Amino acid sequence: MKSETVHFFLKKGILLNPDLSENLDSENMEELNNLFEDFSKYSTNSLILNNSIYKSLYLEKEEDLIIPNIDNSDYPVVITKEYAEVTKKKEVSDFTQHYKKRFNLISKILQSKRGLENSISIHKILNKRQRESVSLIGYVSSKNITKNKNMILTLEDLTGSIKVIITKDKIPLFEDANNLCLDEIIGINGSTGNKVVFADDLYFPDVPKNDVLKKCDEEIYLAVISDVHVGSTMFLENDFLKFIKWINGTVGNSEQKNVALKVKYLFVVGDLVDGVGIYPNQDDELNIKDIFKQYDKFGELISMIRKDVKIIICPGNHDAVRIAEPQPILDKDYIKTILKLPNVISVTNPSFVNIHASEGFEGFDVLLYHGYSFDYYINNVGIIRNNGGYDRPDLVMKYLLQKRHLAPSHGSTLFIPDPDDDFLTITKVPDFFLAGHVHKPAINQYGKVTNICGSCWQSKTPFQEKVGHKPEPSKVQLVNLKTREIKVMNFGE
Ligand code: D5M
Ligand code: FE
Ligand code: ZN
Numbered sequence: 001m002k003s004e005t006v007h008f009f010l011k012k013g014i015l016l017n018p019d020l021s022e023n024l025d026s027e028n029m030e031e032l033n034n035l036f037e038d039f040s041k042y043s044t045n046s047l048i049l050n051n052s053i054y055k056s057l058y059l060e061k062e063e064d065l066i067i068p069n070i071d072n073s074d075y076p077v078v079i080t081k082e083y084a085e086v087t088k089k090k091e092v093s094d095f096t097q098h099y100k101k102r103f104n105l106i107s108k109i110l111q112s113k114r115g116l117e118n119s120i121s122i123h124k125i126l127n128k129r130q131r132e133s134v135s136l137i138g139y140v141s142s143k144n145i146t147k148n149k150n151m152i153l154t155l156e157d158l159t160g161s162i163k164v165i166i167t168k169d170k171i172p173l174f175e176d177a178n179n180l181c182l183d184e185i186i187g188i189n190g191s192t193g194n195k196v197v198f199a200d201d202l203y204f205p206d207v208p209k210n211d212v213l214k215k216c217d218e219e220i221y222l223a224v225i226s227d228v229h230v231g232s233t234m235f236l237e238n239d240f241l242k243f244i245k246w247i248n249g250t251v252g253n254s255e256q257k258n259v260a261l262k263v264k265y266l267f268v269v270g271d272l273v274d275g276v277g278i279y280p281n282q283d284d285e286l287n288i289k290d291i292f293k294q295y296d297k298f299g300e301l302i303s304m305i306r307k308d309v310k311i312i313i314c315p316g317n318h319d320a321v322r323i324a325e326p327q328p329i330l331d332k333d334y335i336k337t338i339l340k341l342p343n344v345i346s347v348t349n350p351s352f353v354n355i356h357a358s359e360g361f362e363g364f365d366v367l368l369y370h371g372y373s374f375d376y377y378i379n380n381v382g383i384i385r386n387n388g389g390y391d392r393p394d395l396v397m398k399y400l401l402q403k404r405h406l407a408p409s410h411g412s413t414l415f416i417p418d419p420d421d422d423f424l425t426i427t428k429v430p431d432f433f434l435a436g437h438v439h440k441p442a443i444n445q446y447g448k449v450t451n452i453c454g455s456c457w458q459s460k461t462p463f464q465e466k467v468g469h470k471p472e473p474s475k476v477q478l479v480n481l482k483t484r485e486i487k488v489m490n491f492g493e
Helices: 002-011 029-042 051-064 092-111 122-126 171-178 237-247 254-260 291-302 374-380 393-403 462-467
Strands: 077-082 133-145 151-156 161-166 185-192 196-203 221-225 263-269 310-314 344-346 351-355 364-368 432-435 442-446 449-453 475-480 486-490
Touching: 002 029, 029 092, 092 133, 092 185, 122 133, 122 161, 133 161, 151 171, 161 171, 171 196, 237 254, 237 291, 263 364, 263 432, 310 351, 310 364, 374 393, 393 432, 393 442, 393 449, 449 475
Parallel strands: 161 196, 221 263, 263 310, 310 344, 364 432, 432 449
Antiparallel strands: 077 351, 133 151, 133 185, 151 161, 185 196, 221 475, 351 364, 442 449, 475 486
């Protein structure tokens, strides 16, 4: 076992000190790859990896960790990964560093796949003279169709760029390539030609396909809503009040009441209020024109909900924080009344929380992302556009999980580059991926991940009428965390 670990590093030109190889798990390819990555990054010229270097890498890593908040209640919510705002002035180099960081995070996932473990740098491939089988990892920097209807991709890594040819006769492969988006990071197996690679297989970082769904012992429910849009003249207050009455167990038949009282976690995935000045002439569509009053009203509504429901709220593009992602938590000044509620947890967009952990149960990991990037993929990716488009946000969610990124294409969302991290990379595979934004409820199961896109509490806006969107308001998805069955409740007319 130990010698395998030593060999792993030797193949990469690094001598592993025996004192260290003892402590490494040679079975865990991801861990070994991580260590290799970190070592290459921190130590540019050393060829020996020993215990003291390992420790210094390890200590550096610990500083990056966010110390989780502690929730000792029976229904705990712990923020496991949350964006901490960096106030430093942005420089051009931040973008480069940011993309490098993303490349490292995602190529690590790819490298641990069977078939890509021997991937080599593009620089090395460009130097090959003979026809040879190779694998490589790179981001897609261009995508074109030739006169003969084959596809040419340009893949780039940190060492160079190379053309990859995908011939039209390789049907499933060509289809996958056709739906690639620019800047996403993929793996390729193929054979070398003259400064090109002829592709045989294409790999996405993706999520594992064979995971069993995590379940807890107690019959409790997680509920999802999004896009409340308080303050809009089209806010469906009566429907929302019906929902509140239901969750409090005061309306519905006995089975519905019974289920309602078992809801312990409520997620509100952005666009809590309609905001002010979000688009020109929005004023005409507001009945609360003051942003503070919009949040007061939102607070008043959610304060009516039973206090034993944990309510997790994140901002969306209509909320009063910067629109560039990651969006920080809502400003204290705006949500003063909301923060006084003991059961409300305000998180960033995106964010990663763990719910319902207890001794002996690791809890459920939940990824929240409002979904501002979804419009881009609905408009630009054939497999989504031609299969329902705006009516199928679940397809976007699946697509983004495959890329392990919430906005892989540069320009698909507004973002602030953090040189030390890429917060939109899906580093850990969640149990639930929750979103909103397109005002259309949708659910799908992809690997172990349950994707849920919330509905909305706003009727069709003139803009949506004009572009032909069909919002479906006043729905709530309810997940039974014991069985993982999902129900959709309708509080509309
Ligand atoms: O977004 C609600 C829905 O409307 C969502 O699908 C995006 C779409 N929308 C809203 N404004 C625009 C513009 N200006 N261009 C394209 N699509 C848009 P919400 O975030 O609630 O406004
Ligand atoms: Fe919205
Ligand atoms: Zn939105």
